[in-house]
Amino acid sequence: MYQLKPFGVYILDTVTGDPDSLARVERILAALDLPLGTARIFRADEAAEVIREVSAWVPDSGPAVPWQHQRALVFTRIRIDRTERAEPLQLAAGVSEASLRNVLGYLQLVRDTHAPADDERANMVCWNTQDFGVMHGCPHGCQYCGVGKSAKMTVIGTNLEEYMEKVVGPTIEAHPAQKCFRLLGWVADIATFEPEYGAFELFLAKLAEYKDRYGYFHTAGNNVDWIEDVPNRDRLIGVWSLTCKTGEEVIEPGSPTNAQRIEAARKCQSWGLPVRFKFKPTIPVRNWRQEYAQTIATIFRETTPESIGFCVLMWMT
Numbered sequence: 001m002y003q004l005k006p007f008g009v010y011i012l013d014t015v016t017g018d019p020d021s022l023a024r025v026e027r028i029l030a031a032l033d034l035p036l037g038t039a040r041i042f043r044a045d046e047a048a049e050v051i052r053e054v055s056a057w058v059p060d061s062g063p064a065v066p067w068q069h070q071r072a073l074v075f076t077r078i079r080i081d082r083t084e085r086a087e088p089l090q091l092a093a094g095v096s097e098a099s100l101r102n103v104l105g106y107l108q109l110v111r112d113t114h115a116p117a118d119d120e121r122a123n124m125v126c127w128n129t130q131d132f133g134v135m136h137g138c139p140h141g142c143q144y145c146g147v148g149k150s151a152k153m154t155v156i157g158t159n160l161e162e163y164m165e166k167v168v169g170p171t172i173e174a175h176p177a178q179k180c181f182r183l184l185g186w187v188a189d190i191a192t193f194e195p196e197y198g199a200f201e202l203f204l205a206k207l208a209e210y211k212d213r214y215g216y217f218h219t220a221g222n223n224v225d226w227i228e229d230v231p232n233r234d235r236l237i238g239v240w241s242l243t244c245k246t247g248e249e250v251i252e253p254g255s256p257t258n259a260q261r262i263e264a265a266r267k268c269q270s271w272g273l274p275v276r277f278k279f280k281p282t283i284p285v286r287n288w289r290q291e292y293a294q295t296i297a298t299i300f301r302e303t304t305p306e307s308i309g310f311c312v313l314m315w316m317t
Helices: 013-017 019-031 044-055 097-103 116-122 146-150 160-174 199-207 225-229 245-251 258-270 288-302
Strands: 009-012 040-042 072-076 110-113 129-132 153-157 180-183 214-219 236-242 275-279 307-310
Touching: 009 013, 009 044, 013 019, 013 040, 019 072, 019 160, 040 044, 044 072, 044 097, 072 097, 129 160, 160 180, 160 199, 180 199, 199 214, 225 258, 236 258, 245 288, 258 275, 258 288, 275 288
Parallel strands: 009 040, 009 072, 072 153, 129 180, 180 214, 214 236, 236 275, 275 307
Antiparallel strands: 110 129
C-alpha cells in the first residue's frame, strides 16, 4: 500500500471486538510502521469530538510527504443491518452530518449509478450500474475533487467479510443483467490500500462464486504489485484515470505521474488483466492538446488498452 504518514489514527471501539476487522487494521498500521497503541480508540458518543480534532489539523506538506498523504485514518465498522430510525444520529454543533455518518459507519452500501430516474432529471441517457463502496476519502489530492482538495481524513470500513456476504452477494443476485461490478469506495481509491486492506481479494472471491461476473478497480495510482498473486485474478479489470503533464504536476498532487500509472497498467496487462484508461476529467490547461497527445502516445507505446474514455465537464466544484 502507499506509505502514508497519517497525522492521527482513530479506531471506533466496535472494530476491536471483531477479530477480522482488528487484524485488517493491524496489517495496515504495520505496513505504515505504526504500532496499534498509537491509535485513539473512541466510542460512538465521542465521534463528534474526533471529527473536531481532525478538522482542527493544519496541513503542512514536507519535502518528501505531500499533505494529502498525512490525512488521518479513521477505522469504522460499516453499519449493514441498519436501524437508523431507532438510533438517530446525535448531531453536534460544528460537525457535519455527512462526516458523522461516515465515522459511525453509515457509509453508502450500494449506489445505483445513473439510475433511470436520476438520468431523466439530468437529461442524460446512460447504462446504470450497481457500485460498491467500503471507504470514504483518498490519499490523492485532485483539485477538481472536493474531498481530494480539502478533506482531512479517510474513513475505512473494516468488516469486509460481512459486507461481501450481506451486500455484494445479494446485489449480484438481484441484478442478473449486470456482468461487471465496481468496487469504488466513495471519492476513494481502494487499490492504494492493498494488499493489506484485502478488499479486492474478498471481492474477487465473491465474484468467482457466480458465472461470468467480473469486477474492476478504478485508480489514479500505481500500487499494483499485489495483483500479480491475488486469487481469482481472471475476474479483475483495471481502469486508470490519467491526465496531462500539467495536470499531474499541478492539479493532481499526491498522485503518481502518468508514466508511473501507465507502467502499472503495463504490468497488469502482462499478468493477463484487461486494462482501460480514462481522461476524467479532461482539463483544458495551456497546451492541453499537445500534452494529452503525449500521454496518449505513451499509452499506445506501452500498452494495448481495451478502451480510452474522455470526460470534460464534471466535478466543477
